[in-house]
Amino acid sequence: DQQVKQNSPSLSVQEGRISILNCDYTNSMFDYFLWYKKYPAEGPTFLISISSIKDKNEDGRFTVFLNKSAKHLSLHIVPSQPGDSAVYFCAASTPGAGSYQLTFGKGTKLSVIP
Amino acid sequence: NAGVTQTPKFQVLKTGQSMTLQCAQDMNHNSMYWYRQDPGMGLRLIYYSASEGTTDKGEVPNGYNVSRLNKREFSLRLESAAPSQTSVYFCASSEAPVWGYTFGSGTRLTVV
Numbered sequence: 001d002q003q004v005k006q007n008s009p010s011l012s013v014q015e016g017r018i019s020i021l022n023c024d025y026t027n028s029m030f031d032y033f034l035w036y037k038k039y040p041a042e043g044p045t046f047l048i049s050i051s052s053i054k055d056k057n058e059d060g061r062f063t064v065f066l067n068k069s070a071k072h073l074s075l076h077i078v079p080s081q082p083g084d085s086a087v088y089f090c091a092a093s094t095p096g097a098g099s100y101q102l103t104f105g106k107g108t109k110l111s112v113i114p
Numbered sequence: 115n116a117g118v119t120q121t122p123k124f125q126v127l128k129t130g131q132s133m134t135l136q137c138a139q140d141m142n143h144n145s146m147y148w149y150r151q152d153p154g155m156g157l158r159l160i161y162y163s164a165s166e167g168t169t170d171k172g173e174v175p176n177g178y179n180v181s182r183l184n185k186r187e188f189s190l191r192l193e194s195a196a197p198s199q200t201s202v203y204f205c206a207s208s209e210a211p212v213w214g215y216t217f218g219s220g221t222r223l224t225v226v
Contacts (some may be wrong), residue, residue: 036213043118043204043217044157089156091214100145100208101172102215106156 004092006105015114019077023105026071031101032093033066034102035075037086044089046076064111080112116140120218121219125196127225135190135221137205145208146188147172147215148180150201157204163188195225 005024013019021035031052036044042078050057050064050073057064077084090105118139127133139146144165149157149172159172163182177199179191187205192199202222206215 036214041220043206043219044215045217046214049214051215101147101159101162102157103159104157106154 001026002105004090004103004105004114006090006108008108010109010111012111012113013080015079015082015112016079019075019080019084019107019110019112021075021077021088021090021110023073024071025073025092027092027094027103028068028071029094030092030103031095032100033064033073034091034093035062035064036089036104037084037093038089038107039086046097049087069092077110080110082112082114085110118207118216118218120203120221121195122221123127123219124222125221125224127192129196129225131195132191132193133195133223134192135203135205135223136187137189138220139205139207139216140186141207141216142185143207143209143216144185146182147206147208148188148190149206150174151202151204152201153219160190160203193224195223197225199223200204200225201224 024038035047038044066073070094087107087109091102093100121136147162148160161180163169166185205218208215
């Protein structure tokens with residue numbers, strides 16, 4: 001059963017507007033949530049993370065919001081730029097002995113239209 | 115540039131052949147991981163190594179073996195490749211969850 005869900009396979013947004021990517025999770029033991037960006041033929045790159053004890057984290061144009069009661073997080077990109085066009089993966093961290101494992105959603109393909 | 119290096123970038127195998135995917139990181143990270151990415155499936159964990167000398171199964175370990183050769187290197191071996199193992203394989207390393215994983219650029223494997 002999927003523990004991290006991204007229900008929108010794709011999203012199109014006009015340049016300059018806000019992009020909102022959504023993610024839902026089922027496991028209340030997740031301690032960190034992360035967003036990754038992936039361009040074709042490249043590995044995913046880390047974008048931003050948020051601890052489960054916080055409800056917001058901001059880094060430049062990127063803000064992640066966490067609603068623990070709803071088990072929902074979202075990534076806001078403001079303003080959206082054509083270079084933001086990529087697949088975005090939501091991931092959640094499960095702590096383990098000496099390491100941690102990330103569980104990924106299936107991704108949302110964002111297209112920013114000039 | 116510092117990061118995670120994977121070799122090869124592309125490979126075509128025949129069913130039943132074996133091969134090893136190599137991964138090395140130069141960030142002095144303790145933990146390393148192997149994931150596979152399939153269309154519509156996201157990334158799924160195959161094996162991971164919390165530290166040098168230890169390895170553990172992830173979500174989809176069947177058909178694979180791993181070796182943590184030293185702190186820098188973590189290899190993934192397919193002993194008898196099957197078409198179901200056609201995928202893009204990513205190696206990653208990490209130190210703490212707040213900074214996420216650093217991924218390599220991937221190995222695109224096709225088994226015919």
